[in-house]
Amino acid sequence: MSSDEVGVDPGRVSQAAGALENLRDVLAANVSIIVNTMNEYWSSGAGSPISLASLQQAQSRSPEDASDMRTRADLAAAWLAQSVNLTGNGMVDIPWGSTPAALKELDQLDAQAQAQALSAAEAGSGQNPKAARAVIQSIELDISDHVKAGDTSWLTTFYTAAAPAVANLAATLNHEDGQHMVVLSQQDQKILNDYATGLAYADKHGTLSQATINAFSQSKNLWSVGMLFKFGPPGSAYGTQETLGKDADGNPVTQPNLLAQVTTAIELARMRGGYTIPLTGSDVPLGAPGSTEVSQLMQEFDPDESMLALSTQNGAAAREVMAGPDGKQIAIDLMTRPVEFYYASFDNHGTLQGFLPLAAPKDYFDGQMIDYADGAGAWQSHPVTLSSTVIGKFLDTAANSGGRGSGPAAYNSARAALNLIEAVPSPTGDDGIPLPEPVRQALLHTAQNYMLDMAQSTTNTGLSAVEGPEAGLPVYHLLIQGQGQDNPLSTFLQQISYDKTDAAALDASAKVTFSNIYAATELGKLPPGFNGSQANNAMAGLLGRIQTEANNVGVHLARDSDEQHEEYNKIIELGESTLPLLPGIGDVAEAATDPAKAFLGLLGIPTSFSTDAATTTEQADAQSFAVQGIQIHVSMVQGLMNNGAGDLRSSAQQYNSSHPGQQWLQGNQIVLTPQNYSAFQDWYENLSPAVDQKYGLSSLESRYGYYYNQQGGTSSDGAFGPW
Amino acid sequence: MSRVQTAADAINTAIGKVRPLLGGDTWTGPAATAWEGEWNSFYGTVLGVLNSLPSAEASVINGVRQQAEQLQKQLAKAHATVAPQ
Numbered sequence: 001m002s003s004d005e006v007g008v009d010p011g012r013v014s015q016a017a018g019a020l021e022n023l024r025d026v027l028a029a030n031v032s033i034i035v036n037t038m039n040e041y042w043s044s045g046a047g048s049p050i051s052l053a054s055l056q057q058a059q060s061r062s063p064e065d066a067s068d069m070r071t072r073a074d075l076a077a078a079w080l081a082q083s084v085n086l087t088g089n090g091m092v093d094i095p096w097g098s099t100p101a102a103l104k105e106l107d108q109l110d111a112q113a114q115a116q117a118l119s120a121a122e123a124g125s126g127q128n129p130k131a132a133r134a135v136i137q138s139i140e141l142d143i144s145d146h147v148k149a150g151d152t153s154w155l156t157t158f159y160t161a162a163a164p165a166v167a168n169l170a171a172t173l174n175h176e177d178g179q180h181m182v183v184l185s186q187q188d189q190k191i192l193n194d195y196a197t198g199l200a201y202a203d204k205h206g207t208l209s210q211a212t213i214n215a216f217s218q219s220k221n222l223w224s225v226g227m228l229f230k231f232g233p234p235g236s237a238y239g240t241q242e243t244l245g246k247d248a249d250g251n252p253v254t255q256p257n258l259l260a261q262v263t264t265a266i267e268l269a270r271m272r273g274g275y276t277i278p279l280t281g282s283d284v285p286l287g288a289p290g291s292t293e294v295s296q297l298m299q300e301f302d303p304d305e306s307m308l309a310l311s312t313q314n315g316a317a318a319r320e321v322m323a324g325p326d327g328k329q330i331a332i333d334l335m336t337r338p339v340e341f342y343y344a345s346f347d348n349h350g351t352l353q354g355f356l357p358l359a360a361p362k363d364y365f366d367g368q369m370i371d372y373a374d375g376a377g378a379w380q381s382h383p384v385t386l387s388s389t390v391i392g393k394f395l396d397t398a399a400n401s402g403g404r405g406s407g408p409a410a411y412n413s414a415r416a417a418l419n420l421i422e423a424v425p426s427p428t429g430d431d432g433i434p435l436p437e438p439v440r441q442a443l444l445h446t447a448q449n450y451m452l453d454m455a456q457s458t459t460n461t462g463l464s465a466v467e468g469p470e471a472g473l474p475v476y477h478l479l480i481q482g483q484g485q486d487n488p489l490s491t492f493l494q495q496i497s498y499d500k501t502d503a504a505a506l507d508a509s510a511k512v513t514f515s516n517i518y519a520a521t522e523l524g525k526l527p528p529g530f531n532g533s534q535a536n537n538a539m540a541g542l543l544g545r546i547q548t549e550a551n552n553v554g555v556h557l558a559r560d561s562d563e564q565h566e567e568y569n570k571i572i573e574l575g576e577s578t579l580p581l582l583p584g585i586g587d588v589a590e591a592a593t594d595p596a597k598a599f600l601g602l603l604g605i606p607t608s609f610s611t612d613a614a615t616t617t618e619q620a621d622a623q624s625f626a627v628q629g630i631q632i633h634v635s636m637v638q639g640l641m642n643n644g645a646g647d648l649r650s651s652a653q654q655y656n657s658s659h660p661g662q663q664w665l666q667g668n669q670i671v672l673t674p675q676n677y678s679a680f681q682d683w684y685e686n687l688s689p690a691v692d693q694k695y696g697l698s699s700l701e702s703r704y705g706y707y708y709n710q711q712g713g714t715s716s717d718g719a720f721g722p723w
Numbered sequence: 724m725s726r727v728q729t730a731a732d733a734i735n736t737a738i739g740k741v742r743p744l745l746g747g748d749t750w751t752g753p754a755a756t757a758w759e760g761e762w763n764s765f766y767g768t769v770l771g772v773l774n775s776l777p778s779a780e781a782s783v784i785n786g787v788r789q790q791a792e793q794l795q796k797q798l799a800k801a802h803a804t805v806a807p808q
Contacts, residue, residue: 006752
C-alpha cells in the first residue's frame with residue numbers, strides 16, 4: 001500500500017460525496033446572497049466590514065471536493081464489485097489522489113473501472129436485468145457528470161476501454177425489455193442519448209484512437225451502434241477532424257472521423273442485410289394484418305436515414321463518407337436503390353430474431369416516393385423508402401460544403417463531387433432513373449460549384465480524377481471523363497437537364513460564369529497565371545454541351561420560350577448573387593487573404609447559390625419579351641459592368657436617362673421587363689463601335705462559335721447558339 | 724437581514740452534514756487523514772465567518788440607527804433656527 005492509498009468504506013465514501021455535493025449546491029445558492037447584501041450595507045457606510053473571502057473560497061473549491069470524492073466513491077464501489085484491492089473488513093484500498101498526478105491516476109482508474117462495470121453488467125444482463133440496468137444507469141449519471149465538468153480525460157479513458165460495451169448497449173437494453181412491439185423504450189432512448197453524448201464529447205474534445213473507432217464501425221451489431229447514434233446528440237456534437245494522409249504514391253487520402261466511419265459501415269450494411277432490427281416476441285405480426293405497424297417500426301428503428309442526417313449535420317463526415325473508397329458505391333445505392341425491404345429472420349428453433357433490411361431492386365424506384373404498401377404481397381417485405389430530402393441534403397453537403405480551396409475540406413468535397421458525378425444514373429432508357437427533386441438539387445448545386453471544372457472536362461478523353469492545386473488554378477479541381485459513349489459528364493448533365501427548370505438554371509449558371517470570366521479577361525482582371533482564353537473557350541464548349549444534353553433528354557433550351565423565361569430569371573438571380581463576390585465588393589474584399597476565395601472571386605464564379613427558386617411570379621411577365629439569344633447578352637453586359645467597364649456603364653446610364661419609362665438599368669444591375677426589353681435590345685444593337693469593339697461583343701459568335709458547335713453539333717436539333 | 728441569516732444557516736447546516744462522514748469509519752490512511760484535517764481547518768474558518776455575521780449585522784443596524792439619530796438632530800436644529808420667523 002503506497003502512502004497515497006487509503007482503505008475506504010465504499011458506502012460511507014459515497015455518503016460523504018453526496019454530502020459534499022449538497023454543500024457545493026448550497027454554497028452556490030447562498031454565498032452570493034450574503035456577500036452582495038453585506039457589501040451593499042457596508043458601502044453605504046453603515047457598520048464595520050469583515051472579510052467574507054473564505055466564503056467565496058469555499059464556493060470556489062467545493063465543486064472539486066465533491067467531484068474528487070465522487071470519483072473515490074465510484075472507484076471504491078466498482079472495485080468492491082470486482083473484488084479488487086479488498087482489505088477483508090468491507091474496506092477497499094484506493095489511491096486517494098493527494099497530488100495532481102495521483103488525482104489523475106485516480107480518475108483514470110475510475111474510468112477503467114466503470115468501463116469494466118459496464119461490460120460486466122451487459123454480460124450479466126440475461127440473468128439479472130434489473131441489476132444490470134441499475135449499473136448501466138449509475139454509469140450513465142457518471143458520464144453526464146463528467147460531460148458537465150468537461151472532463152475529457154475521464155471520458156476518453158472510459159470510451160477507449162468501454163467502446164465494445166457501449167457499441168452493444170442498445171442490444172442489451174433491447175434484450176432487457178424489448179418485448180410487445182417495443183424495440184427501445186423511452187428510458188432506453190434516454191440512456192443511449194447520455195452515453196452517446198459522452199462519446200461525442202470525447203470525440204470532439206479528445207482524440208479517440210482508431211481501435212476505439214473500430215469498436216463501433218466494425219461492431220458485430222451495427223444496429224446497436226446505429227441506435228446509439230440515432231438517439232444521441234446532433235451530428236454537430238461530434239468531432240469534425242478532417243485531415244489528409246498520403247497513400248503509397250504520395251497522393252492525398254482522406255482519414256474519416258468517427259461519424260463518417262460508422263455511417264459508411266451502416267450504409268454498406270443496409271444493402272445486404274448487414275444488421276438485424278430486433279423486433280421480437282410472440283405478438284409481432286408476421287402476416288398481412290399488422291404489417292403496416294411492423295413497417296412503421298422498421299422505419300423508426302432502422303439507423304440508416306439517421307446516420308445520413310447526422311453526417312450531414314456534421315459536414316465533415318458527409319464529405320468523408322462520399323470522398324472515401326466506398327463513396328461512389330454509396331452514392332449509387334442512395335440514388336438507385338433507396339427502397340428498403342425488411343424480411344423476418346428466425347433462428348434454428350423457429351424463433352423470430354428480428355428483421356433484416358435488404359435494398360429493393362431498383363425496379364421498385366421510379367424517381368418518386370413509392371407507396372408500395374398497397375401492392376399485393378407488399379406485407380411480406382415491409383417496404384420503406386428513404387427520404388429523398390435526407391439523401392439530397394447528404395449528397396449536397398458532401399460535394400459542396402467544403403468550398404473550393406486547397407485544404408482538406410475542399411479536397412474531400414472535390415472527391416465527393418467526383419464520386420457523385422460518376423454515380424449519377426441516366427434519366428432515360430430501359431434502366432433510366434429520373435431522380436427526385438431534392439437529389440437533382442444536389443446535382444445542380446454541384447454543377448454550379450464545379451462549373452469551370454466541367455467546362456475544362458468537355459474534351460477530356462481520359463478517366464476522371466481530382467487534380468491538385470497548381471499555378472493558375474490554386475484549388476483542388478475535377479477532371480471528369482467528358483468524351484466517349486455514356487461518359488459521366490454527359491449523364492450528369494442529362495440528369496440535371498431532365499427537369500426543364502433545372503436545365504434552365506444550369507444553362508443560366510454557365511452563362512453567368514462564362515460572362516464573368518470573359519469580362520475579367522477583357523478588363524485584364526484575371527488572376528496571375530490563369531489562362532483566360534482557354535477558360536473562355538472551355539466555357540463556350542460547356543454551353544454547347546449543356547445544349548446538347550438537354551436536347552438529348554427532350555428539353556430545347558434555345559427554342560422553347562418557357563425554358564428561356566426560366567433561364568432569364570435565373571440569370572438575373574445569379575447576377576445578383578455573383579455581385580458580392582467581385583473584387584473590392586463584400587466578401588471578396590474582406591477575404592483577400594484567402595487565396596482560393598479571392599481567386600474564385602476574381603473570376604466572378606459564384607461559390608454559393610440561392611436555393612430559393614421563387615421566380616414563378618416573374619415568368620408570366622417574361623413570356624412576352626424573352627427571345628433567342630438575349631440571355632448571353634444580358635449576362636455579358638452585366639459581367640462587364642460588374643468588373644468595372646466604366647464606359648459601358650456610362651453608355652447604359654446615358655441611354656436610360658434619355659428613355660424615361662423604359663429604364664432597364666437600376667444602379668449597376670440590369671433588370672428587364674416587358675416594358676423596357678426592346679429598349680435594352682435597341683441600346684445593345686446600337687452600341688458605339690468603339691465600345692463594342694473594345695469588349696468584342698459583336699464578335700462573340702465568331703470567337704466562340706467553334707467551341708460551342710464542337711460540343712453541340714453532333715446531336716443538336718438545329719438550335720441557334722446563344723450569340 | 725433575515726435573508727443573510729437564512730443563507731448563513733443553510734451553509735451551516737450543509738457543513739454540519741459533511742462533518743460526521745469524515746473520519747475513521749469512512750477511511751483509514753494518512754493521505755485521507757491529511758485531507759480531512761485540511762478540510763476541517765478550512766471550514767472552521769468558514770464557520771467562524773458565518774458565526775460573526777450576526778454581530779456584523781448588529782453593527783450595521785447600529786450604524787444605521789446612529790446615522791438616523793444624527794440626521795434627526797440636525798433637522799431639529801435647523802427647524803429651531805428657522806422657527807422665530
